[in-house]
Amino acid sequence: MQISRALAKGNPLLFPLSRFLCVRHHSSANLFVAGLSWDTNEPILRDAFEQHGEIIEVRVICDQVTGKSKGYGLVRFVSETTAATARKEMNGQILDGRRIRVSYAHKR
Numbered sequence: 001m002q003i004s005r006a007l008a009k010g011n012p013l014l015f016p017l018s019r020f021l022c023v024r025h026h027s028s029a030n031l032f033v034a035g036l037s038w039d040t041n042e043p044i045l046r047d048a049f050e051q052h053g054e055i056i057e058v059r060v061i062c063d064q065v066t067g068k069s070k071g072y073g074l075v076r077f078v079s080e081t082t083a084a085t086a087r088k089e090m091n092g093q094i095l096d097g098r099r100i101r102v103s104y105a106h107k108r
Contacts, residue, residue, distance in 0.1 A: 028084075029056075029076060029077045029078070029079060029082075029083045030075070030083070030104065030105035031049075031075045031076075031086060031087055031102055031105060032072065032073075032074060032102070032104065032105040032106070033045065033072060033073045033074070033075060033090075033101070033102050034101045034102075035071065035072075035099055035100040035101050036069050036072060036073055036096065037098045038069050038071070040060060040096045040098075042058045044095070044096060045058050045060055045095075046058045046075075048090065048093075048095050049075045049086050052077075052082055052085050052089060052090070053078065053079065053081075053083075053086065054078040054082065055075060055078070056077065056078055057076040058073065058075050060072075060073040061073055061074075083104075087102045087104065090102045091103070
């Protein structure tokens with residue numbers, strides 16, 4: 001509780017800790033999915049991955065002009081364990097007629 005109060009007050013000594021906790025939690029529960037078909041949308045991607053656990057967010061990156069998938073997306077799971085299972089099970093599988101590659105997402 002003291003850490004969260006200190007972070008809320010902007011204690012500069014805790015910024016490295018907060019950045020580590022945030023990056024560690026989010027980076028290992030986020031998956032990067034490459035090799036998507038141009039026709040793959042977010043409901044299709046969610047349906048494929050939700051069998052492995054609870055999903056927080058699914059995003060398919062689309063071209064602004066055509067609205068079609070650029071061929072990659074992100075899936076964020078509630079837990080690191082479910083993300084690890086999904087990565088292992090889904091990597092190399094066929095989705096929408098294309099073999100997908102699944103890895104952990106890197107922070108920006």
